[in-house]
Amino acid sequence: MTVLRLLFTEADLPATTETVVSWFQFNGSRWQRGRSTIAALPAGDRLEVLLPPARVLRTEVTLPKGAARQVRKLLPHALDQMLLSDADTLHLAHQTEGESCRVAAVDKTLLAELLGTLASVGRRPQHVWAADALIGNDGSTLLWLGNGWARRRGALAEWFDADTPASPPALLASTPSDDPLTLYLDPDSPSRPAAEFWTTQLGRPVEIANADPMIAPAAPDAIDLLQGELAAGPQLDLDWSRLRPTGLLIVAALALLLLSWGSEWWRGRSEERALQAQMRDAFTRAFPGTPLIDPQLQLESMRKSPTPSNAANGTLGPLLELAALLRSAPYPLESLDYRGNTLEAVFRAKPEQLSELAQQLASRGQPGLRPEGADRTVITVTLKP
Incomplete structure (x- = not known):
C-alpha cells in the first residue's frame, strides 16, 4: 500500500488547490519526496495530513469517575478554564486511559476548510495529525519544521520559534538539562546545525539524526484529529456496554x-x-x-x-x-x-x-x-x- 503524506506549514494555511505543499510518498522501503500544488499531488492509497504543531493545542484532563463514556460531551466543559477561545470554535479529539484524557484541539473552521479543499480534488485523508506525531513524547527529540522546532513531553507539546536550525532557540537554551538531545530535520535542508556547537550552547549532549522523520510511523500515542463529526468514516458515540x-x-x-x-x-x-x-x-x-x-x-x-x-x-x-x-x-x-x-x-x-x-x-x-x-x-x- 502506497502512503502519501502531506506536510502543511504555517505559510500553507489556509490552503487552496493551488497551494504548494511538501509531500512524501512511500511504500515499504521505497520512498520519494517532492513539492507540488494540491491539485497536482501524486497518487496514494492512503492519505495522511500533518498540521503545524503550533496550530494544535495539546493538554491532559482528569475526568470524573465513570465519565469516560460521555467524554465527547464533557470535554468542552473540562477545558473551559484552559482555552483562550470559545470551545464551540474548536474541534476536539481525545484519547482516554482510565480517568485520564489526553486532548488535541484545533480550529474547527481551519480543519473543515482544509478537508474541503482536499475533497475538491478527490482526496480524503485517513489520518490528520500534528506534525510532531512523528517523534516520541519523552522530551529528548526536537523536530525542525521550517520555522521552528517541535518537541513533545508527555501529553504536552512545545514549540520553539527559530529562523534557522543552525543555533538553538534562546528559550531552549534557558532551560538547563543534562539529558541527551536528538535533532531531526530535512536531510536536504541547506542549513545544517553543528552538533558540537549545540552541545556547547546547551551544555548537554546533542546529536543529529540521519533518518528522515517525515517517513517515520506516527507515534502510538499520537491523537488522530479525524474524530467525531470529522471522522474518516462512520462513528457513533455510543455506550455499547x-x-x-x-x-x-x-x-x-x-x-x-x-x-x-x-x-x-x-x-x-x-x-x-x-x-x-x-x-x-x-x-x-x-x-x-x-x-x-x-x-x-x-x-x-x-x-x-x-x-x-x-x-x-x-x-x-x-x-x-x-x-x-x-x-x-x-x-x-x-x-x-x-x-x-x-x-x-x-x-x-x-x-x-x-x-x-x-x-x-x-x-x-x-x-x-x-x-x-x-x-x-x-x-x-x-x-x-
Missing part, C-alpha cells in the same frame, strides 16, 4: 422466533406427509389392483375421463367433490380418510367454527360433528345412496 443486554434480548427473541417458525414448518410438513399417506391408503382400498403413482392426480383424471371401473363406482364424483370442499376449509386439515361410503376429516378447530362447513356438506350427504380434545373436531360425511 449499556446496549449489550438489549442486544442479547433481541438476539434471543429472534432465535425463539426462528425456532418457532422452524417447528411450525416441520409440523406442517409432517402433516402433509401424513395426509399423502392416507390418500394413498384410501386410493388403494377404493381401487384395489390399480397402480398407484399420484393418488390426487389419478382421482382427478378418473373423474374427468370416465372408465368402466369409474362407471361401476358411482360414488367417485361426489367423493372427490366432498374432498375438495373439505380441503378448501379455512382451518388446518390434519387427516382425511375414506371408509366404505363415509368420508372422515379431522380439523384443528372447534365444533362451532365448523358449523357452516357442516351445513354445506348436508346437500351432499349426512354430516356429523364430533369434538376430539380442546381444539380438534372430526367431521364425518356419509354419502347419499
Whole structure:
C-alpha cells in the first residue's frame, strides 16, 4: 500500500488547490519526496495530513469517575478554564486511559476548510495529525519544521520559534538539562546545525539524526484529529456496554422466533406427509389392483375421463367433490380418510367454527360433528345412496 503524506506549514494555511505543499510518498522501503500544488499531488492509497504543531493545542484532563463514556460531551466543559477561545470554535479529539484524557484541539473552521479543499480534488485523508506525531513524547527529540522546532513531553507539546536550525532557540537554551538531545530535520535542508556547537550552547549532549522523520510511523500515542463529526468514516458515540443486554434480548427473541417458525414448518410438513399417506391408503382400498403413482392426480383424471371401473363406482364424483370442499376449509386439515361410503376429516378447530362447513356438506350427504380434545373436531360425511 502506497502512503502519501502531506506536510502543511504555517505559510500553507489556509490552503487552496493551488497551494504548494511538501509531500512524501512511500511504500515499504521505497520512498520519494517532492513539492507540488494540491491539485497536482501524486497518487496514494492512503492519505495522511500533518498540521503545524503550533496550530494544535495539546493538554491532559482528569475526568470524573465513570465519565469516560460521555467524554465527547464533557470535554468542552473540562477545558473551559484552559482555552483562550470559545470551545464551540474548536474541534476536539481525545484519547482516554482510565480517568485520564489526553486532548488535541484545533480550529474547527481551519480543519473543515482544509478537508474541503482536499475533497475538491478527490482526496480524503485517513489520518490528520500534528506534525510532531512523528517523534516520541519523552522530551529528548526536537523536530525542525521550517520555522521552528517541535518537541513533545508527555501529553504536552512545545514549540520553539527559530529562523534557522543552525543555533538553538534562546528559550531552549534557558532551560538547563543534562539529558541527551536528538535533532531531526530535512536531510536536504541547506542549513545544517553543528552538533558540537549545540552541545556547547546547551551544555548537554546533542546529536543529529540521519533518518528522515517525515517517513517515520506516527507515534502510538499520537491523537488522530479525524474524530467525531470529522471522522474518516462512520462513528457513533455510543455506550455499547449499556446496549449489550438489549442486544442479547433481541438476539434471543429472534432465535425463539426462528425456532418457532422452524417447528411450525416441520409440523406442517409432517402433516402433509401424513395426509399423502392416507390418500394413498384410501386410493388403494377404493381401487384395489390399480397402480398407484399420484393418488390426487389419478382421482382427478378418473373423474374427468370416465372408465368402466369409474362407471361401476358411482360414488367417485361426489367423493372427490366432498374432498375438495373439505380441503378448501379455512382451518388446518390434519387427516382425511375414506371408509366404505363415509368420508372422515379431522380439523384443528372447534365444533362451532365448523358449523357452516357442516351445513354445506348436508346437500351432499349426512354430516356429523364430533369434538376430539380442546381444539380438534372430526367431521364425518356419509354419502347419499
